[in-house]
Amino acid sequence: MTDAGDRHGPHSVINRVLAVLATFEGTPGSLTVAGIAQRADLPVSTTYRIVASLEEWGALRKGSDGRYQIGFRLWSLGQQAGRRLRDRAHPFLQDLFDLTQENVHLAIRDGLHSLYVDKVYNSRKLPVVSRIGGRLPLHATAVGRVLLAAQPDWFVDAYLARELESPTPNTVTDPAVLARVIADVRREGFSVTYEQMRLGAISLAAPIVYQEETVASVALVFDIGQAGEVERLRPAVKGTADKIGRAMRGGSAGAVLRRVSPPTSDRFSSDEKPGLHGAGPG
Numbered sequence: 001m002t003d004a005g006d007r008h009g010p011h012s013v014i015n016r017v018l019a020v021l022a023t024f025e026g027t028p029g030s031l032t033v034a035g036i037a038q039r040a041d042l043p044v045s046t047t048y049r050i051v052a053s054l055e056e057w058g059a060l061r062k063g064s065d066g067r068y069q070i071g072f073r074l075w076s077l078g079q080q081a082g083r084r085l086r087d088r089a090h091p092f093l094q095d096l097f098d099l100t101q102e103n104v105h106l107a108i109r110d111g112l113h114s115l116y117v118d119k120v121y122n123s124r125k126l127p128v129v130s131r132i133g134g135r136l137p138l139h140a141t142a143v144g145r146v147l148l149a150a151q152p153d154w155f156v157d158a159y160l161a162r163e164l165e166s167p168t169p170n171t172v173t174d175p176a177v178l179a180r181v182i183a184d185v186r187r188e189g190f191s192v193t194y195e196q197m198r199l200g201a202i203s204l205a206a207p208i209v210y211q212e213e214t215v216a217s218v219a220l221v222f223d224i225g226q227a228g229e230v231e232r233l234r235p236a237v238k239g240t241a242d243k244i245g246r247a248m249r250g251g252s253a254g255a256v257l258r259r260v261s262p263p264t265s266d267r268f269s270s271d272e273k274p275g276l277h278g279a280g281p282g
Helices: 010-022 033-040 044-057 071-076 085-101 142-149 153-160 175-189 224-248
Strands: 060-062 068-071 102-108 114-119 135-137 191-194 201-210 213-223
Touching: 010 033, 010 044, 033 044, 044 060, 060 071, 060 142, 068 153, 071 175, 085 114, 085 213, 085 224, 102 142, 114 142, 135 153, 142 153, 142 175, 142 201, 191 224, 201 224
Parallel strands: none
Antiparallel strands: 060 068, 102 114, 102 213, 114 135, 191 201, 201 213
C-alpha cells in the first residue's frame, strides 16, 4: 500500500528521508520520533516508517531511552568526504600543534559557513567552539574570512548584504568594515580575528592553495592574552598551509574555490589590529 504522501513519486520519498536526516544537523543530543516529525514537518506515522528504515540500514541508532541519534554507518560514510584533504593535511596539522602547542583547525567552505574537517587540540588549552563536522559563519572566523576572500566579488557582496550573525559582542557585522577586512585578506594572504567567535580567543589563518585555487584554510586558535605572539606564529601557520598545498599536488583536491591573491605585504591593516583589550574588528 502506498502512503498518500508518496503519490508524487520517489523524489518526494527522498526529500522526506533527507528532511528526517536534516533534523539531526546542529542537534547535539538525541531526538524522539515526535521531535523528528515536528522538525521535519512530517506526519508522525510517516516519520516512524522512515526512521525504522534508516535504523535498519544503520543511518540512525536507537538508544535505551527510545530516542534516536545518527548511526555509525552514516557517520562512517560521512568521514569519506574530504578524506584526501584530511589524510594529506593531518601530519602537517600535527606538526603545527607540536610546534606551537595551540589548537589547530582545518576548514573548507560549505555554502555560507566554514566546515571544520579536522583539528588537533589539547583539552587543557583554550576551549574552542568548533568541532569536526561543525559549521561556523564565514565572517566570524579567521578560516572563514580566508575562504570568503577566495570568492568572487558578487558572492562577497551578496554574503555581506545578509543579516550577519553576531556570536560575541565584538563580532563585526558592519558590511563596510568587513569589505575592507576581506580586501586586506586578499592582499596580505592571511587573516587574524580577535574575539569574533568566542570571547578571549584569537584565530590566525592562512589559505591552502592547490593549482592556484584556495581549497581550504588552516588556523591556530589561542588566548587573547597572547596577542603579542601573532607575528611570531604567522610564519608557522603560513608555512603549514604551503606544505599542505604542496602535498596535495598530483592528486584531486575536490571542489575548489576562487584563488586568493598572493600576499604582497607583511603588515596588519587597521581593521585587523586589536583595539582596547585586544578586542577589535578583525
